[in-house]
Amino acid sequence: MTVASQVKQCVASLKNVEASLNSFAIDTKDEQASEIFRESCQITRQVITDLEKRVGELEFQEPQYKGF
Amino acid sequence: MQGWLEVVLRSVVAIIILLFLSRTFIRKSMAQVTYFEFVSGIVIGAILAIGSIHLQVPIAYPIMGLIVWSVIPYALGWLSIKSETIRSFVQGKGVPVIKDGKILEDNLKKERYSSDELLKQLRAKNAFQVADVEFAVLETSGDLSVLMKKEAQPVTPKDMKLKVAPIKEPETVIMDGKIMDEPLATAGKNRRWLEMELEKIGAAIENVYLGQVDSYGQLTVDLFDDKLKVPSPQEKPLLYATIKKCQADLELFALSTNNPQAKQMYTQKAAKMKEVMNKVEHLLQ
Numbered sequence: 001m002t003v004a005s006q007v008k009q010c011v012a013s014l015k016n017v018e019a020s021l022n023s024f025a026i027d028t029k030d031e032q033a034s035e036i037f038r039e040s041c042q043i044t045r046q047v048i049t050d051l052e053k054r055v056g057e058l059e060f061q062e063p064q065y066k067g068f
Numbered sequence: 069m070q071g072w073l074e075v076v077l078r079s080v081v082a083i084i085i086l087l088f089l090s091r092t093f094i095r096k097s098m099a100q101v102t103y104f105e106f107v108s109g110i111v112i113g114a115i116l117a118i119g120s121i122h123l124q125v126p127i128a129y130p131i132m133g134l135i136v137w138s139v140i141p142y143a144l145g146w147l148s149i150k151s152e153t154i155r156s157f158v159q160g161k162g163v164p165v166i167k168d169g170k171i172l173e174d175n176l177k178k179e180r181y182s183s184d185e186l187l188k189q190l191r192a193k194n195a196f197q198v199a200d201v202e203f204a205v206l207e208t209s210g211d212l213s214v215l216m217k218k219e220a221q222p223v224t225p226k227d228m229k230l231k232v233a234p235i236k237e238p239e240t241v242i243m244d245g246k247i248m249d250e251p252l253a254t255a256g257k258n259r260r261w262l263e264m265e266l267e268k269i270g271a272a273i274e275n276v277y278l279g280q281v282d283s284y285g286q287l288t289v290d291l292f293d294d295k296l297k298v299p300s301p302q303e304k305p306l307l308y309a310t311i312k313k314c315q316a317d318l319e320l321f322a323l324s325t326n327n328p329q330a331k332q333m334y335t336q337k338a339a340k341m342k343e344v345m346n347k348v349e350h351l352l353q
Contacts, residue, residue, distance in 0.1 A: 003321075003324075003325075006317070006321070007321060009317075010314055010317045010318065010321070013310055013313060013314050013317075014314050016310060017307060017310050017311050017314060020303065020307045020310075021307070021348070023285075024284060024285070024304075024307075024351075026285075027256070027284060027285025027286075028283060028284050028285065029236040029283040030234040030235070030236055030283055032234060033233060033234050033284075033351055036347050036348060036351060037348065037351070039347065040344040040347050040348050043340050043341075043343065043344050044341070044344060046340065047318075047337045047340050047341060050333060050337060051337065054330060054333060054334075057330075
């Protein structure tokens with residue numbers, strides 16, 4: 001597996017995490033817990049944005065592996 | 069009027085009065101009732117009983133007695149809410165019988181409480197060793213309230229400085245195989261969601277005896293057929309595992325890349341995910 005595809009996989013997993021955190025933030029009745037989920041969700045989103053940038057760089061370097 | 073007819077009539081009236089009185093009196097379990105309230109209850113019962121079958125007694129007598137015996141205790145109850153002095157006079161006060169780990173024999177004697185009775189009551193509160201008790205009060209209802217010494221108390225998450233996930237009351241959304249729409253709405257869910265969750269578990273709605281939604285929106289069920297195994301909700305542990313895996317992956321990328329800029333970025337993101345991990349750990353486990 002190339003580096004790019006590994007990073008992409010990680011991004012996909014992180015997106016899964018973000019979605020789950022988001023749904024927990026909505027479903028959780030306790031406000032404090034819900035707030036923690038929301039914050040975590042935001043942090044995860046930032047990480048995803050930066051990683052996607054890195055995926056772009058990697059694709060630029062290894063254009064033969066472009067796309068999933 | 070014939071005698072038996074009058075008995076029926078009086079009894080019916082007495083039952084109605086009893087129902088009315090027991091509804092207006094405060095919600096207290098028998099154990100919380102003070103001796104005074106207990107005895108006035110008995111007197112009211114006796115008056116009603118005599119009034120309903122004792123035909124020689126004119127009807128006005130039991131009614132008068134009833135009024136006095138219900139109005140005065142009721143008024144005293146009302147006054148004791150308003151005034152502390154009246155409260156301590158009517159209801160009495162709890163008497164400490166163990167203080168600072170020492171038995172107060174004088175107070176025991178005053179309350180005519182024997183050592184056997186004290187031990188019995190302590191045992192009922194799971195205090196088999198008197199040395200484990202820091203403080204105990206003999207309440208007006210005759211119950212003993214016991215404060216155990218800290219080292220003899222069960223460990224709580226607070227003692228362990230553990231963070232635990234807060235919980236709210238669960239909603240019971242399925243009862244006897246029927247969907248309860250109102251609790252479902254309170255939980256912020258609908259029938260479609262419930263059907264989907266049941267499909268995930270692989271259970272038919274008719275087979276569910278009880279289904280509850282916890283405060284994290286997860287469904288747990290108990291089936292009529294106890295031979296079937298129901299998977300416990302996996303979403304939370306799964307999410308935590310995924311976060312952990314992503315964090316580990318990021319650290320791995322940071323180690324394996326040669327690009328210093330990327331290395332720094334990966335390390336930073338790994339730290340971010342570590343932060344998320346720490347934040348949600350107590351909620352997801």
